[in-house]
Amino acid sequence: MNRTVQAILLFLVGGVLLHAGLTGLYLRYVKAGLQPLVLAAGAVLVVAAVATAWYARRRPGGHPAPRVSWLLVLPVFALMLAAPPALGSYSAMRAGTAVTAPRILTPLPDGNPVRLTMIDYADRAVYDHGRSLAGRTVTITGFVAFDRDGTPYLVRMLLNCCAADAQPVKVGLTDRVPPVLPPDAWLEVTGAYTGRQATDPVNGGTIPFVDVGRARPVAPPADPYESLG
Amino acid sequence: MAAIEERRNLGETPGWNVDPVLVLTLVLLAGFLAQGPVRRLLSTPVMQSWMTVFVAVVVQALPFLVLGVLLSAGLAVFVPPSFFTRVLPKRPLLAVPAAGLAGAVLPGCECASVPVAGALVRGGVQPSAAVAFLLSAPAINPVVLTATAVAFPGQPRMVVARFAASLAAACVMGWLWQRLGRPDWLRPRAHDHGAGGGRGEAFWGSVRHDVMHAGGFLVGGAMAAATLKAVVPASWLHAAAGHPVVAVLALSALAVLLSICSEADAFVASSLTQFSPTARLAFLVVGPMIDLKLFGMQAATFGRGFAQRFAPVTFVVAVAAAVVTGAVLR
Numbered sequence: 379m380n381r382t383v384q385a386i387l388l389f390l391v392g393g394v395l396l397h398a399g400l401t402g403l404y405l406r407y408v409k410a411g412l413q414p415l416v417l418a419a420g421a422v423l424v425v426a427a428v429a430t431a432w433y434a435r436r437r438p439g440g441h442p443a444p445r446v447s448w449l450l451v452l453p454v455f456a457l458m459l460a461a462p463p464a465l466g467s468y469s470a471m472r473a474g475t476a477v478t479a480p481r482i483l484t485p486l487p488d489g490n491p492v493r494l495t496m497i498d499y500a501d502r503a504v505y506d507h508g509r510s511l512a513g514r515t516v517t518i519t520g521f522v523a524f525d526r527d528g529t530p531y532l533v534r535m536l537l538n539c540c541a542a543d544a545q546p547v548k549v550g551l552t553d554r555v556p557p558v559l560p561p562d563a564w565l566e567v568t569g570a571y572t573g574r575q576a577t578d579p580v581n582g583g584t585i586p587f588v589d590v591g592r593a594r595p596v597a598p599p600a601d602p603y604e605s606l607g
Numbered sequence: 608m609a610a611i612e613e614r615r616n617l618g619e620t621p622g623w624n625v626d627p628v629l630v631l632t633l634v635l636l637a638g639f640l641a642q643g644p645v646r647r648l649l650s651t652p653v654m655q656s657w658m659t660v661f662v663a664v665v666v667q668a669l670p671f672l673v674l675g676v677l678l679s680a681g682l683a684v685f686v687p688p689s690f691f692t693r694v695l696p697k698r699p700l701l702a703v704p705a706a707g708l709a710g711a712v713l714p715g716c717e718c719a720s721v722p723v724a725g726a727l728v729r730g731g732v733q734p735s736a737a738v739a740f741l742l743s744a745p746a747i748n749p750v751v752l753t754a755t756a757v758a759f760p761g762q763p764r765m766v767v768a769r770f771a772a773s774l775a776a777a778c779v780m781g782w783l784w785q786r787l788g789r790p791d792w793l794r795p796r797a798h799d800h801g802a803g804g805g806r807g808e809a810f811w812g813s814v815r816h817d818v819m820h821a822g823g824f825l826v827g828g829a830m831a832a833a834t835l836k837a838v839v840p841a842s843w844l845h846a847a848a849g850h851p852v853v854a855v856l857a858l859s860a861l862a863v864l865l866s867i868c869s870e871a872d873a874f875v876a877s878s879l880t881q882f883s884p885t886a887r888l889a890f891l892v893v894g895p896m897i898d899l900k901l902f903g904m905q906a907a908t909f910g911r912g913f914a915q916r917f918a919p920v921t922f923v924v925a926v927a928a929a930v931v932t933g934a935v936l937r
Contacts, residue, residue, distance in 0.1 A: 379627050379819075380627050380628075381815075382627075382628055383627040383628055383630075383631050384815055384819055385815075386628070386631060387631070387819070388815065388818060388819075391669070391818075391822070395666070395669060398666060404666060406659065407659065407662050407663035407666045407667070408663060408666055408667045412667065412670065415670035415671075415674075416666060416669075416670055418670065418673075419669050419670035419672075419673040419674075422673050422677065422814075423673065423818065425811075426811055426814045426815055426818065429807070429811035429814075429815075430811060430812075430815045433808050433811065433812070443816075443819040443820070443823075444819075444820065444823065444907070446820075446823035446824055446827065446903075446907070447819040447820070447822070447823040448634075448823070449823045449824075449826040449827055450819070450822050450823055450826055451631075451634055451635075451638075452661075452826055452830075453661075453662060453665045453666075453826060453829075455638045456658055456661065456662050457662060457666075459638060459639070459642045459645070459646075460642075460645070460646060460649055460658060462649070462655050462658035462659040462662055463655060463659065464659065465656060465659055465660075466652070466655075466656075467652075468652035468653065468655070468656055469656045469659075469837075472840055478877075479760075479877060481760065482760065538754075538758075538874035538875070539667055539867075539868055539870055539874075540663040540664060540666065540667035540868070541659050541660055541662075541663035542660050542663050542664050542667070542832060542833075542836060542865070542866075542867055543867055543868075543872075543874060543875050545875075580845065581844075581845060581879075581881060582845070582881055606757075606874075
């Protein structure tokens with residue numbers, strides 16, 4: 379692999395990073411806070427490509443890159459041609475729920491129904507036993523997944539850094555569940571706290587439930603993940 | 608001459624002298640034409656989740672790799688080698704812990720520390736001190752320790768234990784290298800700075816070199832990590848958690864296979880609640896020191912002979928440090 383090829387590869391890798399960072403594609407793979415870093419890395423790689431081509435023209439020769447460098451073609455293909463979707467119900471039901479340890483709870487915001495993140499609802503339902511949810515209706519958004527018995531869940535993946543460390547937040551659906559639910563469809567559920575709970579067979583975590591009042595299909599949100607802090 | 612030299616370096620047969628630009632063009636064209644069938648092949652859920660995790664690891668690690676590569680190029684080009692030999696203590700007994708503590712100032716994950724440690728070795732720093740820096744930097748810097756504190760609320764002991772065990776393991780590895788290491792095991796790839804070239808050429812040459820080497824191995828490690836995540840069911844871990852010794856070994860092996868960034872691994876560790884604190888500490892200590900993508904990057908930076916000897920010893924020392932620290936701080 380001579381330096382011209384290296385310059386082209388650097389340019390392609392930098393280019394797909396810039397593309398992913400600018401179009402919002404990056405939100406399928408990493409948390410939103412990493413956007414400036416992704417863009418900066420893409421820009422540096424493009425500059426490195428230009429510098430490599432410039433110096434290769436002025437002074438040909440130099441030592442070649444090892445063959446393992448060809449692997450850099452793969453992420454370029456994956457991002458440009460396939461652009462895999464955000465993690466969905468398949469990954470969610472294979473992993474244990476993220477609701478395993480209590481977090482610090484803040485007072486419930488105003489509004490009825492009040493819009494909560496899935497992890498916020500699950501924490502309040504499990505560790506506060508729904509005390510802060512008494513007498514209120516909540517709105518949560520996630521995608522549909524089914525376990526082996528066919529119990530429907532509303533799921534949102536919780537991200538700390540990138541999709542490799544994503545953990546599902548599972549909330550069971552009960553009461554007025556829509557009769558036809560395709561897996562991976564996004565739903566906005568408005569409902570109330572219920573004391574019903576289940577144990578996640580994968581990691582022994584707790585799965586709270588929600589009494590569905592109204593379930594409305596919605597478009598997938600720009601950021602399909604939730605993250606803490 | 609240059610072409611013959613190039614072929615020998617690539618380890619290719621003499622008859623193979625196709626223009627690499629042509630190869631790249633053909634590869635890209637083939638990928639573009641085959642996208643329809645490939646998309647159908649990739650539409651099964653298991654392949655999609657494999658691809659998503661693969662792309663996620665690469666997109667997440669590349670910015671930190673680029674950060675480390677820039678730092679490394681800056682160190683190599685703008686800091687005179689005499690600086691490090693002046694700053695670090697002469698005696699290895701002191702230089703190793705000093706370099707280990709110095710790791711606390713590199714605010715990144717393990718992808719950033721490999722190229723920087725490579726630049727230190729090329730700059731004339733004792734290999735034992737560079738080893739201590741390489742191992743401690745990704746685990747004890749403020750960003751990672753803060754993430755650990757956030758992931759384990761109300762358990763400051765986990766942060767202390769992570770800091771102590773990681774620093775201890777890094778120092779032990781440095782001293783071990785001082786006693787047992789042989790110079791010919793360590794073959795840092797010489798950088799082609801081009802005699803007579805200016806500083807700009809040297810800087811960008813170093814950046815290109817490090818990205819091409821470590822980046823290729825990073826992609827390989829990401830593929831391995833994605834395969835593990837997509838294929839092995841999480842319920843296997845549940846079974847391992849019951850036995851104290853098996854639990855420690857299982858989470859240590861998981862840290863190697865998952866190759867998670869050290870800034871994120873604390874959150875994964877905190878979700879593995881069925882495991883003992885010592886097992887989770889082992890996960891946090893082993894992961895930043897040795898995993899699949901790190902092994903590839905170390906082989907690219909220091910030579911395969913180094914990585915093959917270094918990786919198993921690092922694993923054993925890191926597990927031992929975690930177990931001892933876990934026993935002391937329980």
